[in-house]
Amino acid sequence: MKIATFNVNGITVRLPRLLEWLAETAPDVACLQELKTSDETFPAAALRDAGYGCIWHGQKGFNGVAILARGREPVERRRGLPGDPDDTHSRYIEAEVGAVVVASIYLPNGNPQPGPKFAYKLAWFERLIEHARALHAESRPVVLAGDFNVVPTDSVGDIYSTRSWQDDALLQPETRAAWQRLLEAGWADAVRALYPDAPLYTFWDYFRNRWQRNSGLRIDFLLLNRAARPTLSAAGVDREVRGRERASDHAPVWIELDAPRVTA
DNA sequence: ATGCCTGTCTGGGACAGA
Numbered sequence: 363m364k365i366a367t368f369n370v371n372g373i374t375v376r377l378p379r380l381l382e383w384l385a386e387t388a389p390d391v392a393c394l395q396e397l398k399t400s401d402e403t404f405p406a407a408a409l410r411d412a413g414y415g416c417i418w419h420g421q422k423g424f425n426g427v428a429i430l431a432r433g434r435e436p437v438e439r440r441r442g443l444p445g446d447p448d449d450t451h452s453r454y455i456e457a458e459v460g461a462v463v464v465a466s467i468y469l470p471n472g473n474p475q476p477g478p479k480f481a482y483k484l485a486w487f488e489r490l491i492e493h494a495r496a497l498h499a500e501s502r503p504v505v506l507a508g509d510f511n512v513v514p515t516d517s518v519g520d521i522y523s524t525r526s527w528q529d530d531a532l533l534q535p536e537t538r539a540a541w542q543r544l545l546e547a548g549w550a551d552a553v554r555a556l557y558p559d560a561p562l563y564t565f566w567d568y569f570r571n572r573w574q575r576n577s578g579l580r581i582d583f584l585l586l587n588r589a590a591r592p593t594l595s596a597a598g599v600d601r602e603v604r605g606r607e608r609a610s611d612h613a614p615v616w617i618e619l620d621a622p623r624v625t626a
Numbered sequence: 627a628t629g630c631c632t633g634t635c636t637g638g639g640a641c642a643g644a
Contacts, residue, residue: 372633423634568631
């Protein structure tokens with residue numbers, strides 16, 4: 363089963379690129395972020411015509427997450443994280459697709475920091491860690507996929523250079539500490555697990571020719587719980603998608619899971 | 627030193643993104 367995550371940066375303007383990528387790579391599950399459109403204007407018909415059932419949590423103008431499943435309907439389990447009834451952002455949706463549980467996550471950016479947006483980011487991260495605790499304990503395979511808005515380390519495997527990013531919310535110690543606590547609960551960073559040292563950038567800013575210079579950041583991830591980890595067989599970043607006309611500033615990331623093992 | 631681009635909603639600027 364191929365599971366992908368793709369921050370589309372506006373599904374309306376990106377629809378041709380999204381459909382093209384779905385046709386080329388045929389993921390069984392695709393988690394999308396930054397739909398930037400309301401529930402009413404989500405292009406469900408076009409995606410169904412492309413062979414994908416979908417659930418989505420939209421929001422006018424910004425945020426928005428979706429889960430697509432090839433040839434089937436995702437069974438929604440939850441939209442929005444627990445822990446803050448006043449949180450109006452559409453950043454989390456969770457579903458069952460066959461034997462697998464999948465979450466599409468758009469963690470807050472948090473800039474500028476310090477400030478209320480950074481505080482919101484850290485608080486949202488805490489809610490995710492808390493919710494993920496129960497997910498990790500499930501006996502079924504669980505995949506947390508999305509844009510986590512964190513650069514895990516200063517290494518060239520995660521960022522081309524920190525010079526322009528020292529004060530950015532994505533690199534702050536508090537952000538990285540939250541990321542580490544999430545992983546320490548047992549989640550495996552799937553793509554990194556297969557490629558321990560390679561640059562695995564998933565985002566290149568639109569300006570300053572950052573794509574052309576390969577000045578990228580690794581901020582999109584697929585995390586696996588204990589049940590999913592042994593089934594991981596392949597992973598990658600569809601970098602070429604970032605170089606196309608009218609591209610998102612993120613590239614799709616994907617993993618391949620073998621059929622879940624049956625325990626005797 | 628700086629959203630330098632891009633998308634969205636709007637109604638030409640502002641906000642958000644990372």
